[in-house]
Amino acid sequence: xxxxxxxxxxIPVPPGDSARSRHYRRLFTLSPSTIxxxxxxxxxxxxxxxxxxxxxxxxxxxxxxAEFLRPSLAHPLGTDEYGRDVLSRLMKGTQxxxxxxxxxxxxxxxxxxxxxxxxxxxxxxxxxxxxxxxxLLYSFPALLAAITLVAAIGASTFTATLAIGIASIPAxxxxxxxxxxxxxxxxxxxxxxxYGRSNLQIARRHVLPNILPILVAQIALLLSVTxxxxxxxxxLGLGTPPPAPTWGGMLETAQNYLYQDPxxxxxxxxxxxxxxxxxxxLGDGVRDLLDPTLKGRR
Amino acid sequence: MQVADLGPTIIARRRSITYQHELRRFLIRRVxxxxxxxFLASLTVFWVxxxxxxxxxxxxxGTQATPSAVAALTAKLGLDRPLVDQYLHWIHGLITxxxxxxxxxxxxxAPVIGSALEVTGPLVVxxxxxxxxxxxxxxxxxxxxxxRRSGVILSGIAQIGIAIPNFVLGILLIIIFxxxxxxxPASGFITWSTSITGALRSLVLPAVSLGLVEGAILxxxxxxxxxxxxxxxxxxxxxxxxxRPNQALLRHGLRNASIPVLTVLGLELSGLIIGAxxxxxxxxxxxLGSLLLSSVENRDLITVQDIVxxxxxxxxxxxxxxxxxxxxxxxRMGLRS
Numbered sequence: 001x002x003x004x005x006x007x008x009x010x011i012p013v014p015p016g017d018s019a020r021s022r023h024y025r026r027l028f029t030l031s032p033s034t035i036x037x038x039x040x041x042x043x044x045x046x047x048x049x050x051x052x053x054x055x056x057x058x059x060x061x062x063x064x065x066a067e068f069l070r071p072s073l074a075h076p077l078g079t080d081e082y083g084r085d086v087l088s089r090l091m092k093g094t095q096x097x098x099x100x101x102x103x104x105x106x107x108x109x110x111x112x113x114x115x116x117x118x119x120x121x122x123x124x125x126x127x128x129x130x131x132x133x134x135x136l137l138y139s140f141p142a143l144l145a146a147i148t149l150v151a152a153i154g155a156s157t158f159t160a161t162l163a164i165g166i167a168s169i170p171a172x173x174x175x176x177x178x179x180x181x182x183x184x185x186x187x188x189x190x191x192x193x194x195y196g197r198s199n200l201q202i203a204r205r206h207v208l209p210n211i212l213p214i215l216v217a218q219i220a221l222l223l224s225v226t227x228x229x230x231x232x233x234x235x236l237g238l239g240t241p242p243p244a245p246t247w248g249g250m251l252e253t254a255q256n257y258l259y260q261d262p263x264x265x266x267x268x269x270x271x272x273x274x275x276x277x278x279x280x281x282l283g284d285g286v287r288d289l290l291d292p293t294l295k296g297r298r
Numbered sequence: 299m300q301v302a303d304l305g306p307t308i309i310a311r312r313r314s315i316t317y318q319h320e321l322r323r324f325l326i327r328r329v330x331x332x333x334x335x336x337f338l339a340s341l342t343v344f345w346v347x348x349x350x351x352x353x354x355x356x357x358x359x360g361t362q363a364t365p366s367a368v369a370a371l372t373a374k375l376g377l378d379r380p381l382v383d384q385y386l387h388w389i390h391g392l393i394t395x396x397x398x399x400x401x402x403x404x405x406x407x408a409p410v411i412g413s414a415l416e417v418t419g420p421l422v423v424x425x426x427x428x429x430x431x432x433x434x435x436x437x438x439x440x441x442x443x444x445x446r447r448s449g450v451i452l453s454g455i456a457q458i459g460i461a462i463p464n465f466v467l468g469i470l471l472i473i474i475f476x477x478x479x480x481x482x483p484a485s486g487f488i489t490w491s492t493s494i495t496g497a498l499r500s501l502v503l504p505a506v507s508l509g510l511v512e513g514a515i516l517x518x519x520x521x522x523x524x525x526x527x528x529x530x531x532x533x534x535x536x537x538x539x540x541x542r543p544n545q546a547l548l549r550h551g552l553r554n555a556s557i558p559v560l561t562v563l564g565l566e567l568s569g570l571i572i573g574a575x576x577x578x579x580x581x582x583x584x585x586l587g588s589l590l591l592s593s594v595e596n597r598d599l600i601t602v603q604d605i606v607x608x609x610x611x612x613x614x615x616x617x618x619x620x621x622x623x624x625x626x627x628x629x630r631m632g633l634r635s
Binding site: 139140141228231248251258259265269272274 | 335338339342343346347349457458460461462463465466469470472473477484568571572575576579580590591593594595597599602606609610613614617
């Protein structure tokens with residue numbers, strides 16, 4: 001603020017300081033950790049997109065004369081036990097891991113949000129059944145569900161995605177229901193009802209716009225959980241089968257060569273940790289923006 | 299939210315007859331929910347594992363087997379009976395701890411699971427100890443300094459800890475302590491009967507990798523819950539009557555702060571049980587997780603079914619116990635659902 005700011009009477013009025021502008025300033029004043037999180041997530045997503053068309057080398061190209069190369073200009077992260085370029089495999093692995101995690105979150109979103117909405121609108125037997133079902137699913141650990149499903153229909157990207165997706169449904173169903181309930185008890189919904197709007201119209205015009213920001217935070221946080229689960233499953237050999245490069249799978253094979261080349265295990269491990277860190281800080285940041293009272297409380 | 303010191307409230311509440319009555323009804327309802335959930339979980343597990351296209355007998359005998367041999371084995375395994383029969387037989391076995399025989403080895407499953415538990419049990423307990431040992435000091439320290447830069451750094455450390463999955467941490471620890479320092483074994487398990495110190499040594503790295511991450515998650519809850527208590531009126535009262543900050547926190551703060559942490563601890567415990575499955579694979583420990591994975595690989599479905607149900611039961615039991623404990627300790631929660 002300049003020192004020449006106009007003073008009206010005794011009360012200094014900062015230019016443009018209305019409730020609305022304060023609201024927007026708060027929305028766009030991101031904490032440094034949120035910015036870091038957003039940057040990391042952007043880089044990860046860009047890497048995944050770029051790897052669709054371009055990686056420095058073919059992620060599956062074997063070169064028997066270039067095994068276990070240390071990082072160099074030609075191979076920034078070195079090469080693995082078959083002489084395959086680690087950076088290329090990591091990039092392709094980003095794509096596979098991200099697609100699988102996004103798929104799982106999509107399954108959870110598509111089933112969970114409508115289920116939560118129905119549970120909020122129909123609070124009788126129907127809502128009770130839905131929420132008990134969510135509780136049952138929630139009490140069954142995702143990894144265990146995935147292992148059971150793999151035992152039944154075999155390991156594949158699809159199985160892993162489906163299992164993690166199903167196990168994540170309660171996360172969306174619960175947050176949707178609780179937020180929807182608070183919106184439904186508001187006076188403008190009462191007004192809308194008085195006006196004769198149907199449940200579907202109320203859901204579309206009043207409930208969904210209100211829960212959208214919370215869903216965004218939930219998506220970021222759930223993505224970090226599903227990425228961990230996808231990586232763990234591929235590490236256990238229950239996810240995308242080799243030779244397709246996955247972070248977990250790369251880690252698993254690298255573990256056989258820890259004495260020769262410990263760096264091989266470091267890269268996929270770092271990729272997982274950095275991505276999860278980015279998603280967590282981004283998700284927390286978005287949630288803090290939506291509900292400043294939560295800040296620093298968790 | 300207004301936070302009150304619970305000590306006096308709890309004692310007054312416990313004495314009331316209404317409370318006793320409510321408590322009994324609450325316990326009955328909670329246990330019923332547990333039984334129903336277990337029943338539905340068992341139905342789901344059984345259904346998922348028995349709709350698969352591959353016939354177990356065919357898988358065991360291989361593609362070369364004659365149809366009559368496959369039929370004979372199917373009959374021997376009891377897989378030609380109606381599914382309802384098979385389900386009831388399985389459940390009866392689970393309740394009476396007769397878990398049946400492995401499809402692959404033909405050996406009884408119960409003793410195999412028993413010896414696997416000798417590894418997984420201590421691993422989970424060790425992980426819990428490591429987790430609490432990290433979470434309590436880290437959480438308390440970062441809460442007491444939450445307005446200062448050092449506190450922000452401490453909670454940043456916890457945030458990084460959460461992002462490292464346990465299997466990645468396990469491999470890092472192997473690189474440092476087994477490959478570089480050669481201080482601890484990188485994999486395998488020395489049985490308790492061979493050498494107790496040997497068994498403990500082979501569990502150190504797995505327990506640390508399991509507990510560190512859970513400890514970081516727990517630390518965040520410890521921090522949040524202590525910050526909440528620090529701002530509570532009763533703590534100011536305690537200070538006003540002459541207690542020093544640390545005394546006040548020790549006498550009134552920690553007990554109240556521990557209530558929300560307890561719930562998370564329960565969730566952490568089920569997280570540890572599941573995490574053990576992965577950690578056993580990292581360190582090739584012959585525990586329940588390794589048994590589960592090798593059974594999946596060999597398509598020894600009856601063993602898979604037993605272990606999945608066992609782990610799910612353990613998780614559900616822990617969650618129920620924590621929920622009951624939580625509501626009994628904290629009267630504010632109320633006993634109605």
